[in-house]
Amino acid sequence: MHRPAAFSAIVLRIIHRLEEWVIAALLAAMTLLTFVQVVLRYVFNSGLIWALEATTYLFGWLILIGISYGIRTNAHIGVDVLVAMLPRPLRRAAGLLGVALCALYAGFMIYGSWIYVDRMMILDVEAEDIPLPRWLLGIILPIGFGLLLLRLIPVAYRILVGKQDMIGLADEKAETTGSELLTRGIEGEIPGR
Secondary structure (H helix, E strand, C coil), rough: CCCCHHHHHHHHHHHHHHHHHHHHHHHEEEHHHHHHHHHHHHHHCCCCCCHHHHHHHHHHHHHHHHHHHHHHCCCCCCHHHHHHHHCCHHHHHHHHHHHHHHHHHHHHHHHHHHHHHHHHHHHEEEECCCCEEHHHHHHHEEEEEEEEHHHHHHHHHCCCCCCCCCCCCHHHHHHHHCCCCCCCECCCCCCCC
């Protein structure tokens, strides 16, 4: 591997780890905040006024970062029974169509959420219970869908060059039965077909 490829691989690994750490930190913060709120409410008959809103925003950030993480790790669920029965060229065409539709959706969401965030900046609206501007809490909308769009590009490339047949999905059967994970749609035919 020459220098630019090695450097880009290192940068990509750092981005992957950062993404995983952010997801873990958001989940930990939500769990801790909810635990503290429950203890305060049921033990001390008190509570934090801003806890529910903070948990809601943390959850939104978790979901929007998690969407792109799910694409990267093939963790999304989907029904691919009909697509999996297609011959390889048609499976690849269906995969490209799926990627194109996901990218179109992400593009619409980036556009719409950017308009929303821009209006929140202009109006300078604060959150209900958190003393932060609403645009700052909502900036994850265009960022999250931008990350999704960036994760779809390598999937489209792998389908185009024949390394993958369709969008990678989680294999629930293999995960629940403990059998060997199938690389569904990656590197050729689906095992057992």
